[in-house]
Amino acid sequence: MDTVSCWEPSGNLVESYLRRCPARDVLTVLADKWVPLVLGTLRNEGGPIRFNELRRRLDGITQKMLTRTLRNLERDGLVRRTVYPTVPPRVEYELTGLGADLGVITHAMGQWALRHADEIGAARIEFDERAARDPEPVRL
């Protein structure tokens, strides 16, 4: 079997028998701004929560986007979905152990974001002003 070079998040190239790097693949889980917000809300709830209540707390998320985010999180084993056979069916979501574990990291991301929001906002304004003054035709 051919080995491929697989870039690890530590910055090391490793030889891998996998065609794809599993860690890279998992990083795509986090490549969604709603993931830390959904995990944070479930983490804060500390138990099962219904879809509509979750949506209400995530002020601004569409039903479609919340459905998609929850489906991806369930597929990855981070969220447990329980359907109760009532009429209409009651559907509840809660974190799995793995989801709670990732929630610790996404919470740190969120805290970092809160702490540095002003600094990042100022950097953006400065960058945009500079780019407007001195546009670069080609950029590497």
Next chain:
Amino acid sequence: MDTVSCWEPSGNLVESYLRRCPARDVLTVLADKWVPLVLGTLRNEGGPIRFNELRRRLDGITQKMLTRTLRNLERDGLVRRTVYPTVPPRVEYELTGLGADLGVITHAMGQWALRHADEIGAARIEFDERAARDPEPVRL
């Protein structure tokens, strides 16, 4: 001025005078699977690195995507870009203090991804098999 409810990553709703939540806005920075990989490579390098060398290490990234990711990171004050007036110009990238700080968190994300890649892969297979057996017409 009207206040809006602004959802914090801690899971608390806060009243905000901002139309947008700054922390949410910053979370979009991380909503790109290349961000942890680029920050990790710059972090591992520990100093300035040229564009093409960075691209070589990030096996699989296109020139366009790396250019875009670096531009966003520079705009957010996470990466410093230096152009030397040689022919052709030499362009180097390195982390700022803020970027190095975020790099600690994205490194933790990467380590988590490596540690749990198998578990997540298994959960996906199980989910997909279940979904194939028992498709749901409507999903909440």
